[in-house]
Amino acid sequence: MTAALPACDRTIAVSVPVATPVRHPRLILATTILASSLAFIDGSVVNVGLPAIGRDLGADGACLSWIVNGYLLPLSALLLLGGAAGDRFGRRRVLVAGVALFALASLWCALAPGSGWLIAGRVLQGVGAALLMPNSLAILGATFNGEARGRAIGVWAAVGAGAGAIGPLIGGWLIDVVGWRAMFLINVPIALLALYLGMRYLHDTPNPARPTLDLKGAALASIGLASLTWGLTVASSTAGIDPGAAIALVLGAVFLVLFLIVEHGCGDDAMLPLALFSSRSFVGLNLLTFLLYGALGALFVLVPFVLIEVNGYSATEAGAALLPLPVVIALASSTMGRIAGRIGPRLPLTLGPLIVAAGFFLATRIGAGGSYWSTTLPAMLVIAIGMAAAVAPLTTAVLASVATSHTGVASGFNSAVARSGGLIATAMLGMVLAAHGAALVSGFHVAAIVAGVASAAAGLCGLILLERQP
Template sequence: MGSARHIPPDHPVIEDSPAFQGAAGHPAMVLTTTILASSLSFIDGSIVNVGLPAIGHGLSADGAQLSWVVNGYLLPLSALLLTGGAAGDLFGRRRLLVWGLVLFAIASLICTFAPTFAWLLAGRVLQGTGAAMLMPNSLAILAATFDGARRGKAIGIWAAAGAVGAAGAPLLGGWLIDTVGWRWMFLMNLPIALAAIALAMRYVPAGGGEARPRLDVPGAVLASAALALLTWALTIVSEARMLPVRAAIALLIGICLGIGFILAEHRRGDRAMLPLALFRSRGFVGLTILTFLLYGALGGVLVLIPYVLIGLSRYSALVAGAALLPLPIVISVASPLMGRMAGKLGARLPLSIGPVIVGVGLLLAIRIPSDGNYWTGTFPAMVTIALGMAGAVAPLTTAVFASVQNRHAGVASGFNSAVARTGGLVATALLGGVLAARGIELAAGYGMALMVGAACAAMAGVVAFITIEGKRDL
């Protein structure tokens, strides 16, 4: 996301599993397990942005390489999120959760001791793969353990804990960078992962998977390859500020693979990783475009703002991390209020206005390099962006569910989450040239990137106004 990855845009709806219902004798410990497991993804997604300048200095990485520190994680997470959930249904949710945790822990060790940038990138890709395994299955386990009102309360606690983790991670990461170095950002994942593994093996039932669906392997491979090639090509274009032959070839192959993915999903029908019947809904198509544009804009700014604060305003990593605090705090406080308001007014109005407010916040953030004062430069921009996102997060989730048939609610929610991360993936790929710049060029590139982001956010609001039919969507 970049940063949809910081605040989860939605929570998939999970079918109850007979093997899970009533099987958990320690629901509080199951809740603790899922919070610890999913916090790895929330924390790691937000902490790395603060560390980009230190990583670049430590491994002599240029701007295009630094964008891959973020995208190496987002790429497998975006492409494999739906597959990770389906694999849990097939092989067992606890098993996939534990496998994901083990892989995430190993990947964190690789990142911690990476001697070169290539090793760091390999670790980030493995982290993203592990997150794609543990994220959907942690929530599936949670939803299958609780029922009725208790389920809603448990998911609320889970989401609140994720928001707290996302808020505190940049602060902790900045402190670690300033005191002992950037590698400790990754090493801190180990105790969390080990604790979650131990709790999962002790308290989470081994059920799940009775439906035994077949994995959509062709869909997963084609989606991953297409995203990888398109992201790599966009990174090259951003850095070179032209279309080199290798980038053009990668774009062409990526587009062909994307078409192949659509054809493969069409042949599989409802057994597909992404049933194309979803796109018969005008509302779902509009919400997909809105999500991509809005979370792409947010993901880009959450990479750029700490980078510019450290590189141009000479903030320490700790202070740069603290500068982002208004975003998760305001969203956590205001989202429930906006959710209730959307219940009365419908999703159309908040989803039309919220992204426009985000765009205004991005325009305010253009002043950050020239206004070194946090309270007059960074703070107003972050609060405005946060208010706009708070107006969109809860209505977006509700509108996604309402735009499709109940049997597709889970995959629609999961796909929307993947689209949010893909928006951040594409945005970060396009920032390679900005991250490679210094001084006046960095400030100019930053300003141009934020203007494009503001336009995308405003366009997301227009899409919502055109495609969402108001209260009937709820």
């Protein structure tokens, strides 16, 4: 999933106004890349480690879901607040705080004695990522201008995709050689280098406006998403909705409705101005993003899990099995971006998700015997081609769907929606992650079909809701 997220996030940098010229722009670029890479690496490497974590800590399917979602939940709910905090208190200050928190949380995860402690550490990692991600991108956007900005964002996106791609491979090797705790320790030297560069070379530009922070909106969104995720996780783990899960689902819906009411009352100070949703294209783009990235999030959790548990892959081999997807996306997305610039985003954002759907249907051959080359690789390649057709047009379409004054919050919200899709999808995988043998294969095939249907629905959103462009 993280391999496609750099393209989804890059609109945040594009939407930031350029500040006065700064010294050491290359070192500033290196700082933003290192900070963002923490989130990209950790978002992908943990998926490869789930089988080892489950065996070592005795974690059931629900706990494994929360080890993933403990990170995604605060990142989804607090991403917009992290950007607003940078605007108010200084992007350098909030970035450094986020990187420091991420490093400490990584140490916490590496030393966790049980699954509950590990989930708590993952939550702290998610909070740190919500602080560092939008501010690293905002610093990047404010440092460069014109063609230099385009090149810098391209380098940032390429390195982010590479980090997301190489993370499972390196993490798998560390799991096989040292143990799963080592995959959290690789964050520490990266964070220390980012802290050193950030403290030395980043400088804040005072913001006389000092925008207010929508703490009430952030709290309601976090509680609502947490309740909804908890209810879905419990329901998926028990193959039914018991009273506790039902209460959690209802509370989640109530808090999210309250969030919308509060945002409506906050007007221009809202974390999420509801005026954005007056654009039909903006609504369609975010529905498409939620469905497509939700399907992709389920893929990145389940495929390595099935390959390790059913087909006997090592963690390194499972990480390498996913490598074709980010490689193809990185190589082909720029070409698709140029094509979309000529023909408009509607056709690529219709055909791309439909191709992804075909890849998910091909994935139903994984786990039922056969070699990697005849089962896993064809599915990965088809999904990658479809994602490459969609990710670049999606970034430009989000910016074009709203007024210029709202591009920053619109792009940040779209990034949060992408992660929320993975959050909800992972919450529904509890029973699959708890299964073994033939039941695991069967559950995975059902999940792949559901992901294919969701991807096809995303394509229909692109066809029906996006406006035609010359």
